[in-house]
Amino acid sequence: MAEPKERAAPNLSRINELIAETEGQKWPLIPLLQRIQEEFGYIPPEATQPVARALGLFPAQVQGVISFYTQLYTKPQGRNVVRVCRGTACHVRGGKTILKLVKQNLGIEEGETTPDYEYTLETVACIGVCALAPNIVVGTSTHGHMNPKKVAQLLRDRKGQE
């Protein structure tokens, strides 16, 4: 599992610095939003106005792009995003049970983040490694052939820690 990354608290001066870094780029909106998210873990609402102003857009256009892309977040995410595959191959090989176990281990539902911001739970369509089904992705690492024991190990059996 990837090491948790410390994230900065959103602040306007850092947002403005990130905006300044995109100066001269041809299509800077998406890279800029990704950069802001990388910095803060999500796109804070206070970023919308300065981003829109800098790029000559309406704030609603920036908001529209943020809500269109499912990988851009408007709420703080956990340091580890856990994505359970709900594609067909994973589903027929027990993906539903894996999702249930992940929910139980983390104590959250899909789309939620643990109170300590350690984990966010999402589901995804096929991630392209069906031969290893059922799969889950934690951060940037894919874990195949998931079973109850592996789920518990991977999530460090959080239920037992609390």
Ligand code: FES
């Ligand atoms: S269905 Fe899960 S990886 Fe393809």
